[in-house]
Amino acid sequence: xxxVTQTPKFQVLKTGQSxxxxxxxDMNHNSMYWYRQDPGMGLRLIYYSASEGTTDKGExxxxxxxxxxxxxxxxxxxxxxxPSQTSVYFCASSATGNTEAFFGQGTRLTVV
Amino acid sequence: xxxxxxxxxxxSVPEGAIASLNCTYxxxxxxxxxxxxxxxxKSPELIMxxxxxxxxxxxxxxxxxxxxxxxxxxxxxxxQPSDSATYLxxxxxxxxxxxxxxxxxTKLSVKP
Numbered sequence: 001x002x003x004v005t006q007t008p009k010f011q012v013l014k015t016g017q018s019x020x021x022x023x024x025x026d027m028n029h030n031s032m033y034w035y036r037q038d039p040g041m042g043l044r045l046i047y048y049s050a051s052e053g054t055t056d057k058g059e060x061x062x063x064x065x066x067x068x069x070x071x072x073x074x075x076x077x078x079x080x081x082x083p084s085q086t087s088v089y090f091c092a093s094s095a096t097g098n099t100e101a102f103f104g105q106g107t108r109l110t111v112v
Numbered sequence: 113x114x115x116x117x118x119x120x121x122x123x124s125v126p127e128g129a130i131a132s133l134n135c136t137y138x139x140x141x142x143x144x145x146x147x148x149x150x151x152x153x154k155s156p157e158l159i160m161x162x163x164x165x166x167x168x169x170x171x172x173x174x175x176x177x178x179x180x181x182x183x184x185x186x187x188x189x190x191x192q193p194s195d196s197a198t199y200l201x202x203x204x205x206x207x208x209x210x211x212x213x214x215x216x217x218t219k220l221s222v223k224p
Contacts, residue, residue, distance in 0.1 A: 042216035058211060090155060098144035098204055101212050103155040
């Protein structure tokens with residue numbers, strides 16, 4: 001049982017380049033989340049999806065877009081990367097209801 | 113503004129002591145509260161969830177919830193060096209399909 005799988009694990013981008021971070025879960029969860037984690041800032045919510053076909057902005061959505069491709073997959077896209085987007089990105093998923101979220105292993109992104 | 117506040121620490125305790133971690137939250141209607149542990153360079157992992165007022169015990173861990181005071185705490189008894197990590201408090205806002213907001217985390221160091 002893989003749980004939540006993120007790809008890639010590491011990425012270096014040049015300013016202005018675009019990329020998509022992929023996330024897939026095999027736990028049949030309805031809700032999925034994208035967070036970024038910066039030193040001293042904790043986990044900040046970028047976007048979340050309560051169910052297939054719906055997405056909502058979190059605390060720091062600027063510069064990002066998301067797609068809930070199907071129930072399993074939730075991707076995060078950076079259209080024009082900026083050094084301020086250098087961070088560790090985590091995808092998570094949870095079942096419907098007041099249940100805990102499970103995290104992927106993270107993607108360490110550096111924008112130079 | 114949905115907020116989850118934690119003391120950033122670091123909190124240093126001797127081996128065998130009780131570590132006490134605290135968290136406050138801003139939304140009175142929140143129903144779900146979680147404590148995650150995160151080792152350096154790793155993804156967060158759930159250690160406790162609590163949904164009703166009072167105490168919930170699991171091994172050496174006890175979570176305490178006081179909804180009237182909007183306060184959640186985590187006690188770690190008989191602290192071990194392996195407990196040294198950052199502890200993240202998380203609150204689910206917006207009901208069962210809402211989003212999960214994290215505090216900035218408290219770094220705990222257990223000294224042998």
